[in-house]
Amino acid sequence: QVQVTESGGGLVQAGGSLTLSCAASGSISNKGAMGWFRQAPGTEREFVATITWNGDLTYYLDSVKGRFTISMDKAKRTVTMQMNNLKPEDTAVYHCVAGTGIITSRLRAADAYRSWGQGTQVTVSS
Numbered sequence: 015q016v017q018v019t020e021s022g023g024g025l026v027q028a029g030g031s032l033t034l035s036c037a038a039s040g041s042i043s044n045k046g047a048m049g050w051f052r053q054a055p056g057t058e059r060e061f062v063a064t065i066t067w068n069g070d071l072t073y074y075l076d077s078v079k080g081r082f083t084i085s086m087d088k089a090k091r092t093v094t095m096q097m098n099n100l101k102p103e104d105t106a107v108y109h110c111v112a113g114t115g116i117i118t119s120r121l122r123a124a125d126a127y128r129s130w131g132q133g134t135q136v137t138v139s140s
Contacts, residue, residue: 016040016129018048018110023134026100032136034095036110038129042067046114047121048093049073049084052106052136061122062108063095073121078104100138107133 022034038048049064063084065072072084083096093110111127120126 016042016112016114018112018129018131020108020110020131020134023108023136025137025139028100028102028138028140030100030138031096031098032100034097034108034110034134034136036093036112036131038091038093038112042091042112042114045116046112047071047116047127048086048110048112049121049127050095050108050110051124052104052108053133054106057106059109059124061124064111064121065093066121071118071121097136100136102138102140104136105138106136108136109133 017039018036020036046067050062052062053059063074065084065086069086081099085094110131112129113127116126
């Protein structure tokens with residue numbers, strides 16, 4: 015079982031930037047992927063971004079395209095998400111996820127990922 019540990023997050027003003035990182039322990043291969051989901055109070059959990067283990071595919075939530083960038087460092091077993099031009103609606107708890115054996119059509123599905131981090135708070139003030 016892969017375990018993931020998040021770092022980063024915090025409080026920033028609208029238009030600012032934050033970086034989230036996630037380190038994985040255990041083996042991820044064979045159509046593995048890592049990514050981020052988020053959940054704001056009173057809302058459902060939503061997909062934010064994901065990247066395949068070999069880095070050949072990335073997917074983003076439409077509202078973060080052009081502002082968030084996800085990247086993978088296989089040697090360090092770390093995924094990083096750079097978040098720029100943050101907006102108050104980006105405020106949420108962000109969870110890192112990891113999974114193996116995920117087919118392309120399922121990369122944005124929460125139940126495709128077996129490993130979830132405890133989450134890190136991102137708060138964007140207006």
